[in-house]
Amino acid sequence: MPLNIIVCIKQVIDPEIPASQFKIDPGTKRQVQGSHSLVISAYDQNALEVAIQLKEKQGGKVTAISVGAATAATALKSALSMGADEAILVDDPAIAASDQQGIAYVLAKATQKVGTFDLVLTGCVSGDWGDRAVPAFMAEELGIGCVSFVSRIEAKDGQVVLRRVVEDGYELIEAKTPVLASVISDDTNTPRYPKLKDIMAAGKKTIPTWKAADLVLDPDRVGSGAARVAITDVYLPLKESKCEMIKGDTPQEQAANLAARLRELKLI
Amino acid sequence: MPGTLVLATTENAGLTRNALEVLAGGKKLRALLGEPVGAAILGRELSAHVPLLFAYGADQVYRAEHQLLERYQGDAFASVMHQICQRAQPNMVLLAGDSIGREVGPRLANRLKAGFVADFVDFDLEAASGRLRFTRQTYGGKAMAVMQPKAFPVVATAKLRAMEPPTKEEGRTGEEIVVDVALEASQLKTRVLEKIQEEVTGVKLEDAKIVVSGGRGVRGPEGFKVLEQLAQVIKGAVGASRAATDAGWVPPSWQVGQTGKSVSPDLYLAFGISGATQHVAGISGAKNIVAINTDPEAPIYKVAQLGVVGDWKAVATKLIESCKELTGR
Amino acid sequence: MRFELTQEQQLFREMVREFAAKEVAPRAKQVDEEGVFPHETIKKMGELGLMGVAIPPAYGGAGADTVCYAIAMEEIARACASTSTVMTVNNSLVGDLLYRFGSEAQKLRYLVPLAGGRTVACYALSEPGAGSDAAGQQTTVRKDGNVFVLNGTKNFITNALEADFAVVFATVDRGIRAKGVCALIVEKGTPGFTITKVEKKLGIRGSSCCQLLFEECRVPAENLVGEVGQGFKIAMATLDSGRIGVAAQAVGIAQGALDISLGYSMQRVAFEKPIASFQAIQWMIADIATRTEAARLMTYRAAWLKDRGGRYTREASMAKLLASETANFAATKALQIHGGYGYIYDFPAQRLFRDARITEIYEGTSEIQRVVIAQHLLS
Numbered sequence: 001m002p003l004n005i006i007v008c009i010k011q012v013i014d015p016e017i018p019a020s021q022f023k024i025d026p027g028t029k030r031q032v033q034g035s036h037s038l039v040i041s042a043y044d045q046n047a048l049e050v051a052i053q054l055k056e057k058q059g060g061k062v063t064a065i066s067v068g069a070a071t072a073a074t075a076l077k078s079a080l081s082m083g084a085d086e087a088i089l090v091d092d093p094a095i096a097a098s099d100q101q102g103i104a105y106v107l108a109k110a111t112q113k114v115g116t117f118d119l120v121l122t123g124c125v126s127g128d129w130g131d132r133a134v135p136a137f138m139a140e141e142l143g144i145g146c147v148s149f150v151s152r153i154e155a156k157d158g159q160v161v162l163r164r165v166v167e168d169g170y171e172l173i174e175a176k177t178p179v180l181a182s183v184i185s186d187d188t189n190t191p192r193y194p195k196l197k198d199i200m201a202a203g204k205k206t207i208p209t210w211k212a213a214d215l216v217l218d219p220d221r222v223g224s225g226a227a228r229v230a231i232t233d234v235y236l237p238l239k240e241s242k243c244e245m246i247k248g249d250t251p252q253e254q255a256a257n258l259a260a261r262l263r264e265l266k267l268i
Numbered sequence: 269m270p271g272t273l274v275l276a277t278t279e280n281a282g283l284t285r286n287a288l289e290v291l292a293g294g295k296k297l298r299a300l301l302g303e304p305v306g307a308a309i310l311g312r313e314l315s316a317h318v319p320l321l322f323a324y325g326a327d328q329v330y331r332a333e334h335q336l337l338e339r340y341q342g343d344a345f346a347s348v349m350h351q352i353c354q355r356a357q358p359n360m361v362l363l364a365g366d367s368i369g370r371e372v373g374p375r376l377a378n379r380l381k382a383g384f385v386a387d388f389v390d391f392d393l394e395a396a397s398g399r400l401r402f403t404r405q406t407y408g409g410k411a412m413a414v415m416q417p418k419a420f421p422v423v424a425t426a427k428l429r430a431m432e433p434p435t436k437e438e439g440r441t442g443e444e445i446v447v448d449v450a451l452e453a454s455q456l457k458t459r460v461l462e463k464i465q466e467e468v469t470g471v472k473l474e475d476a477k478i479v480v481s482g483g484r485g486v487r488g489p490e491g492f493k494v495l496e497q498l499a500q501v502i503k504g505a506v507g508a509s510r511a512a513t514d515a516g517w518v519p520p521s522w523q524v525g526q527t528g529k530s531v532s533p534d535l536y537l538a539f540g541i542s543g544a545t546q547h548v549a550g551i552s553g554a555k556n557i558v559a560i561n562t563d564p565e566a567p568i569y570k571v572a573q574l575g576v577v578g579d580w581k582a583v584a585t586k587l588i589e590s591c592k593e594l595t596g597r
Numbered sequence: 598m599r600f601e602l603t604q605e606q607q608l609f610r611e612m613v614r615e616f617a618a619k620e621v622a623p624r625a626k627q628v629d630e631e632g633v634f635p636h637e638t639i640k641k642m643g644e645l646g647l648m649g650v651a652i653p654p655a656y657g658g659a660g661a662d663t664v665c666y667a668i669a670m671e672e673i674a675r676a677c678a679s680t681s682t683v684m685t686v687n688n689s690l691v692g693d694l695l696y697r698f699g700s701e702a703q704k705l706r707y708l709v710p711l712a713g714g715r716t717v718a719c720y721a722l723s724e725p726g727a728g729s730d731a732a733g734q735q736t737t738v739r740k741d742g743n744v745f746v747l748n749g750t751k752n753f754i755t756n757a758l759e760a761d762f763a764v765v766f767a768t769v770d771r772g773i774r775a776k777g778v779c780a781l782i783v784e785k786g787t788p789g790f791t792i793t794k795v796e797k798k799l800g801i802r803g804s805s806c807c808q809l810l811f812e813e814c815r816v817p818a819e820n821l822v823g824e825v826g827q828g829f830k831i832a833m834a835t836l837d838s839g840r841i842g843v844a845a846q847a848v849g850i851a852q853g854a855l856d857i858s859l860g861y862s863m864q865r866v867a868f869e870k871p872i873a874s875f876q877a878i879q880w881m882i883a884d885i886a887t888r889t890e891a892a893r894l895m896t897y898r899a900a901w902l903k904d905r906g907g908r909y910t911r912e913a914s915m916a917k918l919l920a921s922e923t924a925n926f927a928a929t930k931a932l933q934i935h936g937g938y939g940y941i942y943d944f945p946a947q948r949l950f951r952d953a954r955i956t957e958i959y960e961g962t963s964e965i966q967r968v969v970i971a972q973h974l975l976s
């Protein structure tokens with residue numbers, strides 16, 4: 001059965017920059033981008049990969065949606081080059097400072113505007129703020145089922161079977177569509193690198209930008225004023241990092257010295 | 269009526285450690301605000317847990333039993349928690365930051381039109397205003413955020429292992445409320461077909477005092493055999509970075525990090541782990557981190573107390589011998 | 598005037614950068630120290646279109662432009678110069694040659710798998726007595742019925758050990774110099790074609806460098822690229838485009854030197870301060886960055902000129918000259934910033950230092966580049 005899949009992606013400042021280069025703007029309480037690059041949040045890429053694999057197997061269509069600044073168009077182009085069919089940017093100053101609940105509301109509205117959908121996929125956690133809450137908020141907004149931390153999805157007969165990773169193993173969960181799943185990585189959903197020719201093709205596609213008015217949003221539910229919890233401070237924890245290097249000319253010596261040191265510290 | 273409601277989860281006919289941790293959170297809130305703590309317990313045949321919940325600090329226990337609650341199902345748990353909240357009218361709902369709490373928490377917040385705080389590590393009252401504020405990690409552990417509710421109720425999840433389980437007070441009692449659960453099978457949009465439990469030999473990763481962990485540098489499942497041997501010798505559990513679980517070398521449940529387990533052992537041995545932010549976020553509670561890597565500039569050395577620059581396998585193999593000699597095992 | 602990459606070029610850079618960081622950089626140390634050819638990486642790069650960046654899709658390439666090619670070379674070289682050397686031979690020496698001068702049959706048989714990264718090729722021009730003097734070929738070729746018969750020795754041939762085929766230059770008549778040169782495709786395993794020596798090198802140790810011997814080596818006539826006597830023109834044309842590749846490789850090495858200099862100087866503490874806070878280090882870093890940027894701009898401009906279809910010999914030479922000297926400058930300074938750690942194998946500074954050196958030598962030494970530039974100015 002062909003599947004219409006919506007994948008929600010977020011553009012974040014590369015989370016893998018060294019801690020020494022990580023800075024917070026005291027005014028906005030957000031990370032300073034500086035010269036660091038913007039990337040698609042890691043697990044959102046796994047979600048895209050799951051969606052594209054499903055499409056390749058079942059047929060259907062993958063639509064990527066991102067709520068963000070104009071720069072997020074690059075993330076969407078990258079989604080197109082990976083294999084998404086369409087991409088939509090939701091960019092409006094009125095929603096820019098929304099909290100997770102506000103963003104989930106906007107994403108749900110945008111998903112509804114796309115029209116019919118069988119699956120909504122997101123990453124299980126964003127590379128920046130990291131609440132893990134947007135998928136569940138969104139499912140509630142859409143009034144559909146929600147399965148979190150899903151690594152694999154199989155579709156058959158109008159149903160999908162999702163593999164949900166839990167602390168001590170995994171569950172196989174059956175769900176009627178439409179359903180929302182937040183995706184966690186495993187060895188089957190490593191995001192593909194887009195091929196150069198697909199990047200060229202994606203470059204030619206246009207990405208529509210939707211504004212708050214296009215989505216008929218309730219103004220009380222978006223923007224910083226709508227947040228029920230205020231972020232009063234974001235600071236860098238003081239960490240003293242002093243790494244004592246274990247000496248030794250050979251691995252044997254190193255290991256012996258390490259074992260002795262650990263013993264001395266009463267750790268083994 | 270309780271000011272705080274905690275969700276107490278069960279496993280193998282007992283309370284989970286995660287349940288005890290949120291109860292500790294509830295007790296701390298009671299100490300700060302003087303509000304009673306309610307515990308919600310969902311499942312079947314739960315009577316035996318009730319005195320235990322009192323002993324661990326609950327003032328009220330909301331016992332919700334239903335056939336459809338036998339095992340965790342998101343729609344059922346969210347719906348019943350919502351019903352309990354409508355009855356109990358708590359200001360705060362605390363859940364563990366586990367695979368249940370992380371799903372039920374935001375869903376419940378949405379239904380209650382409540383604020384949501386994810387994965388707090390601590391909370392206190394702001395000195396000047398006397399208002400409650402939470403501290404949590406963000407940006408993969410690179411920063412801390414202070415979150416202050418503007419209104420109540422608020423739903424919050426506690427980062428695992430951030431709270432110590434409370435001491436048990438035998439004989440402590442409270443009020444038991446049996447919840448009249450309204451739940452229909454038709455409300456459940458998903459169904460658990462099967463649960464596949466992965467075998468755990470030895471100590472559980474999240475409770476281990478020593479964790480031996482491997483990353484991309486371990487290069488394959490064979491390498492983890494060496495780490496398992498080492499873990500056996502020093503009585504530790506084996507963990508892995510996302511690179512290793514994503515490669516399929518070891519099961520996803522071995523993953524330590526932002527999307528895996530948070531561990532807080534006395535000793536964390538990181539073999540061939542570069543120290544990506546997402547991994548380091550899971551070991552911030554470790555008391556001693558030892559990094560063994562070939563790349564002397566790997567970020568892992570930034571968080572490690574002891575470091576060895578060299579071939580992980582040679583060091584691990586020799587370490588097994590050295591530890592055997594030292595510990596006489 | 599616009600100093601800006603197109604959105605596609607930017608996306609492409611991001612893709613290659615990520616690929617390089619995840620798939621190429623982690624192997625760079627091993628590739629260098631153990632001298633292993635990065636077969637797996639080359640295969641993956643082929644699937645992504647990195648082995649035929651500017652070759653049209655009809656011939657197995659990605660159909661992008663030369664600017665994209667320069668970007669890709671730069672990003673791969675930044676992670677591992679050895680890997681980028683394999684890439685440049687496939688792309689701009691042999692790939693570009695077959696695309697521009699090969700017959701349709703040759704393109705289908707040799708170019709398609711090459712551009713897809715399924716085969717590796719080598720470019721056999723240099724000889725023991727003639728590195729930069731392409732017209733003075735000593736290797737001979739004579740027609741014998743329906744075959745060409747090759748005799749001679751080729752020197753310093755990059756990738757030869759792994760190559761599935763070679764493009765070999767030889768002359769029908771040493772006396773007529775440039776006019777007698779031919780280019781022939783010789784498959785591995787052709788009788789009379791042997792590898793007589795694998796060189797031990799200072800750098801770029803992941804790709805082989807060999808001496809080839811042709812003794813009465815019989816090659817089918819259809820393997821002649823272009824016509825008899827066209828070889829010199831073909832060699833010169835491909836060297837122009839090859840120089841853009843080497844220039845981009847050198848920019849990548851310089852950028853890699855800047856990367857490690859920044860990383861090390863911010864974390865290395867001396868006199869209780871990170872060494873990056875000392876002006877002596879800051880100046881070195883500023884100089885590396887400035888020269889790298891200049892080399893990058895010249896390289897992109899040469900690539901852009903090639904894409905526009907104009908002449909770019911002078912610009913390619915200038916870019917190659919500046920970029921290769923910059924790579925050596927940057928690697929030397931990076932090693933200096935690392936102090937003693939720069940000199941030992943645990944840190945990558947020494948690898949960049951060794952890898953950078955060849956960029957001033959192959960595909961035309963710095964001296965030859967100056968000759969080319971001067972000739973253009975004085976003619």
